[in-house]
Amino acid sequence: MITIEKMKQWGARNMRAVSHFFLLWIFAMGAAHAADGKTELLWLGHSAVRISTPGGKVILVDPFITQNPKTPEQYKNLDALGHIDLIVVTHGHWDHLGDAPELAKRLKIPVIAPAGLNQTLLTLGVLPAELAPRMNKSGTITPFEGIKITMVHAEHSSEVVWHNPTTNKDETHPGGEPVGFIIEMENGFKIYHMGDTGLFSDMKMIADYYKPDLVLIPIGGHFVMSPQDAAYAVRYWLKPHYALPIHYGTYPVLKGTPEEFIKALGTSRTKVLDLTPGGTVTF
DSSP states (O other): OOOHHHHHHHHHHHHHHHHHHHHHHHHHHHHHHHHHHEEHHHHHHHHOEEEEOTTTTTEEEEEOTTTTTOOOOOGGSSGGGGGOOOOSOOOOOOOHHHTTTHHHHHOOOOOEHHHHHHHHHHHSSSSGGOOOOOOOTTTTEEEETTTTEEEEEEOOOEEEEEEEEEEEEEEEEOOOEEEEEEEEEETEEEEOOOOOOOOOOTHHHHHHHHHOEEEEEOOOOOOOOOOOHHHHHIIIIIIEEEEEEESSSSSSSSSOOOOHHHHHHHHHEEEEOOOOOOOOEEE
8 A cells, every 4th residue: 555655755766866866967067078078279479378178177278368468458367267276387587476475365276386396485485385395307287186287398598577575676587497288178179389499309298299289489599589480490409299389479579479480490290379468268
């Protein structure tokens, strides 16, 4: 005999089963969405980029923004960058460290940078220890599930200019060694942000070992590679699927242009992405 009480018990059990199935379905759909997601890159001018991963994480690299003459005005309000999960900095020069300390403290997110740079920021009181973790070249971190960030060599210099509030004077402090980063997405897509660098033959080793799909390569000259240098590196050593020219045109000495880079590159399997600041590309 089916009683009212038995019907209630049956209904409760089935409602739990339906709820459990529904939660599993939501999780599966979310996982499928992450797997099917794409990598989006927003170039903010100079070397500053915002990377949105297929799983929805947001990584900001070399956030020289508020004082960057090439950053679109809408992004000079740092809130316009939206949600950010992590900041990555290649070296201590002001046009790369930029707004990283302010954003880190405001959003309570860490700055991933060379050990020597973060040690200086910690010692000077620019950042607290929890926002300035230390790592070094060949080190790999997994800040989020499925995402790997590896620090690699760059051929440049690195100093931090700090305004001492006591003396009201600028001071120059060691900024650690300059680096680049291999950033691997959840789906395996790899971005090589080269930071500021000149030519060095181990670019070939980095490319052979890490196999980046997209290279963000400085072409401005004077402080970094010229378009011709960058073309040589891409053509003979890096051989990525895509290359995005960066670090050019911001100041008069950075005279290299994407047109010169493309011309010097000649026939190549690499597709050159000629974005304007504020432009995006998805992969």
